[in-house]
Every structure is written in structure tokens, then in C-alpha cells.
Amino acid sequence: MRIDVLTVLPGLFDCFLKEGVIGKAISSGKVEVKVHNIRDFTTDKHRVVDDVPYGGGPGMVLKPEPIFRAYDELTKEGEKPYVLLTEPWGEKFNQEMAVELSKKPRLMIICGRYEGVDERVKSLVDREVSIGDYVLTGGELPAMVIMDAVLRLIPGVLGNLESLRADSFSDRGLLGYPNYTRPAEFRGMKVPEVLLSGHHKKIESWRKEQSLRKTLERRPEIIENLKRKGLLTKEELE
Numbered sequence: 710m711r712i713d714v715l716t717v718l719p720g721l722f723d724c725f726l727k728e729g730v731i732g733k734a735i736s737s738g739k740v741e742v743k744v745h746n747i748r749d750f751t752t753d754k755h756r757v758v759d760d761v762p763y764g765g766g767p768g769m770v771l772k773p774e775p776i777f778r779a780y781d782e783l784t785k786e787g788e789k790p791y792v793l794l795t796e797p798w799g800e801k802f803n804q805e806m807a808v809e810l811s812k813k814p815r816l817m818i819i820c821g822r823y824e825g826v827d828e829r830v831k832s833l834v835d836r837e838v839s840i841g842d843y844v845l846t847g848g849e850l851p852a853m854v855i856m857d858a859v860l861r862l863i864p865g866v867l868g869n870l871e872s873l874r875a876d877s878f879s880d881r882g883l884l885g886y887p888n889y890t891r892p893a894e895f896r897g898m899k900v901p902e903v904l905l906s907g908h909h910k911k912i913e914s915w916r917k918e919q920s921l922r923k924t925l926e927r928r929p930e931i932i933e934n935l936k937r938k939g940l941l942t943k944e945e946l947e
């Protein structure tokens with residue numbers, strides 16, 4: 710997969726693209742992520758990317774020309790990207806969308822800033838996406854959240870953890886099971902016996918039960934949604 714990111718703050722992506730699982734996936738060539746400074750696609754001496762909003766109002770709006778120039782330049786060759794725009798009121802990002810996006814060969818993520826992008830930029834966009842009902846200062850952190858959730862699903866990115874994590878639980882959006890590591894007792898708090906038993910079938914069913922119980926308690930709508938889609942097995946429903 711290739712992802713092109715358009716932003717006026719490219720520096721925000723430096724650590725994200727160097728560290729951890731994502732950093733390794735990029736350095737090993739499993740995925741390609743290119744961050745482009747929208748300012749590099751301006752044509753004036755002052756490299757202006759924003760302007761005051763027509764009709765008045767607070768703040769500045771990102772101009773359409775530099776973004777369109779970037780899009781035209783980056784789509785001259787190769788497959789057309791599936792274009793995302795991060796927006797406070799976009800379609801809510803979730804695991805289902807992450808799975809769908811992970812199957813695209815090429816993505817482009819346009820990151821707004823200030824009061825957002827000129828409305829005409831949306832003629833380039835396939836999907837306006839929000840990572841939640843709270844207001845951030847720009848679209849870069851949402852772009853990193855989306856890339857993290859999508860890239861971890863690319864085969865080979867999670868490495869040998871992939872097979873272990875191949876359970877369909879987290880990929881169905883169910884909440885995770887409790888994790889423990891040594892010591893077996895810490896400040897009077899003991900690790901559940903089943904996890905010390907070495908009985909893999911019992912451990913697996915305990916973890917499934919814990920995950921379903923936590924999801925039912927905290928996010929019942931996820932269970933309802935999976936039931937409606939027939940994505941819960943008979944024994945999981947019991």
C-alpha cells in the first residue's frame with residue numbers, strides 16, 4: 710500500500726513514521742508513506758496556503774489551488790488514490806472502515822488546518838472521516854490514527870504477532886481481553902488461574918468470554934451490530 714499525506718505541518722509526522730511497528734513497516738518497504746507539504750505546491754513568493762473566509766467569520770481557510778496542484782502532481786502516474794479528508798464532522802472512523810481502507814492499493818489523506826479546507830477541495834475527496842466527537846486543532850493527528858489502524862492490518866506489518874492476533878475479535882471491533890504478565894501475584898492481586906493452567910482451549914474460551922462480556926458491558930451497540938450482521942457465532946451468542 711502507498712499513502713500520500715497532504716499537510717501544512719509535515720513535521721508532525723516525523724516520529725510517527727520512524728518509530729514502532731509503522732516505522733518498521735516503512736523502513737522494510739512493506740508499505741510506502743509519503744508526506745507532502747502543501748506549501749511546496751504554492752506559486753507565490755510567500756508560499757501562501759490560507760486566506761480569510763468569504764462571508765466573514767473567524768480564522769483562515771486552506772486555499773484550494775495548492776491542494777489541487779498537489780493532487781494533480783501526485784496522481785500524474787500510477788493508480789488513482791482513494792482520497793480521505795479528515796474533518797470534525799466526517800463519517801465516524803471505526804475498525805470496519807479500517808479493514809475496508811486496508812484493502813485499497815493507494816490512499817491519499819488531506820489534512821485540514823485552521824478552520825478547514827475550501828469546500829471545493831471536497832470534489833477530490835472520496836470520504837470525509839472523523840475520529841470522534843471532539844474538536845482538535847487540525848487533521849494531522851486524525852490522519853495518524855487512521856494510518857496506524859489501517860497499516861497494522863496490512864499482511865506482514867505485525868510480523869509474527871499477526872498469526873497470534875489473527876483472532877477475528879479485535880477486527881470485529883470487540884473490546885480486548887485482560888492481559889497479565891509476571892509476577893503471578895503482585896500486591897495481593899493474582900493472575901487468573903486459567904492463564905497459568907497451560908490449557909490453551911480453556912484459555913482461549915476464557916479470553917473470548919472476557920472480551921464479549923466487556924463489550925456487552927461497555928459497548929452493547931457493537932454486539933447488536935455484529936448480531937445484525939450475523940458476525941457472532943452461536944456459541945459466542947450463548
Ligand SMILES: N#Cc1c(-c2ccc3ccn(Cc4ccc(CN5CCOCC5)cc4)c3c2)n[nH]c1N
Binds near residue numbers: 797839841845849
Ligand atoms: N478527523 C477529525 C477531527 C478534527 C479536525 C479535523 C480536521 C481539521 C481541520 C481544522 N480543524 C480544526 C477545526 C476546529 C473547529 C472547527 C469548527 N468550526 C469551523 C468553522 O465553522 C464553525 C465551526 C473546524 C476546524 C480540524 C479538526 N477535530 N476532531 C476530529 N475528530
